Amino acid sequence: xxxxxxxxxxxxxxxxxxxxxxxAPTHHIIAVGRTVGALEELDDRIKAKGGSATxxxxxxxxxxxxxxxxxxIHDRWxxxxxxxxxxxxxxxxxxxxxxxxxxxxxxxxxxxxATATLINYVAPLLGEAGRAVFFEDPVVGEKFFGSxxxxxxxxxxxxxxxxxxxxxxxxxVDILTPEPLPTATRARFFPGEDRATLTDIxxxxxxxxxxxxx
Numbered sequence: 001x002x003x004x005x006x007x008x009x010x011x012x013x014x015x016x017x018x019x020x021x022x023x024a025p026t027h028h029i030i031a032v033g034r035t036v037g038a039l040e041e042l043d044d045r046i047k048a049k050g051g052s053a054t055x056x057x058x059x060x061x062x063x064x065x066x067x068x069x070x071x072x073i074h075d076r077w078x079x080x081x082x083x084x085x086x087x088x089x090x091x092x093x094x095x096x097x098x099x100x101x102x103x104x105x106x107x108x109x110x111x112x113x114a115t116a117t118l119i120n121y122v123a124p125l126l127g128e129a130g131r132a133v134f135f136e137d138p139v140v141g142e143k144f145f146g147s148x149x150x151x152x153x154x155x156x157x158x159x160x161x162x163x164x165x166x167x168x169x170x171x172x173v174d175i176l177t178p179e180p181l182p183t184a185t186r187a188r189f190f191p192g193e194d195r196a197t198l199t200d201i202x203x204x205x206x207x208x209x210x211x212x213x214x
Contacts, residue, residue, distance in 0.1 A: 003028045003052075005077050007125075009060050009118065010087030012038035014183040015135065018205035019084055024051030027082065030073065032056045060087045060114040070121040080125040083132045085115065088155075090185050091147040104147050111151035116158055123162075128170035133212065134159040136177040176208050 004027045010016040012033025020029045024046040031053050033039050039055045046053045058065040073080060089110030091103040119132075126132060139145040140153040156175060163173035179199040180186065186193070 004081040005030060005073070005079075006082040006084065007073065007080050007122065008032065008084045008086065010085065011042060014086065014185065015178060015181060015201060015205065016084070016086035017042050018201045019086070019209065020053070021045055021049065022202070022205045022209055023082070024049050024053070027051075028077075029053040030056060030069075030080075032058055032060065032069070032087070034059050060118060061109045063117050066114075066118060066121055070125060073125055079127055080122065080130055082130065083122050083126060085118065085132070085134050087114070088152065088185075089148075090188070093144040093189060094147070095144060096146040099147050104151075107147050107151040111148075111155045112158070115155045119158070119162055123171065126171035130171040131174065131212070132159075132162070132171055133174045133176060136175055138177065174212060176211060178208060179204055 006020075006023050006027040007030045008016050008020050008023075009032045011020045011029070011031035012035045016031075016033070017038070020031055020042055023029060029046060029051065031039055031042055033042075034057065036055075036057045039057055043053050043055055056069050058069060060066060087110065089107050091100070091107050094100070122132065134156060136156055137152050140149045142149060159173060159175055163175065166173055181201050181204055182195040182198040183201065186198070187195070
């Protein structure tokens with residue numbers, strides 16, 4: 001297969017799904033997500049646009065599954081052109097003195113440990129010419145965002161270190177900041193928000209991908 005390949009972790013819904021649809025005309029999409037039904041719906045939308053996808057209903061915190069996936073990518077395609085990491089665990093908003101230990105544990109596993117593990121597995125697939133993309137969420141230090149903010153900030157810190165380390169040798173690492181989007185996650189954070197004022201998710205996916213073309 002000569003078509004470019006794009007691995008999207010966290011592809012079942014939200015920004016990950018929108019990015020998958022936007023890339024489908026030019027890339028074979030390898031879509032990772034935990035919800036089988038949502039991945040199948042994404043596959044239908046991709047096929048409707050003339051694209052193709054490989055569905056990987058997996059949890060990024062399961063190291064063995066990610067290792068098997070990456071080995072399969074190597075065996076089938078020989079590598080990757082693009083990796084977009086949108087998978088995230090979002091703990092409920094809570095005062096810092098009420099952070100639940102189990103929620104924090106899940107956030108650390110998904111947002112920090114899984115990110116570091118995936119970089120280990122995906123970096124060889126990207127090689128020198130590939131590209132990895134992470135997504136900033138500027139909530140670090142905001143009230144009630146202690147668990148999510150701390151672990152999201154740590155995730156981006158890892159990405160920034162990798163970005164600095166590979167600046168001359170590749171792969172290229174980008175960190176983008178999406179506009180506020182009308183996702184289910186944001187609705188949990190801001191239930192009374194006027195969603196009409198938020199950026200259309202497909203328009204935002206197109207804008208972010210356009211940045212990568214510069």
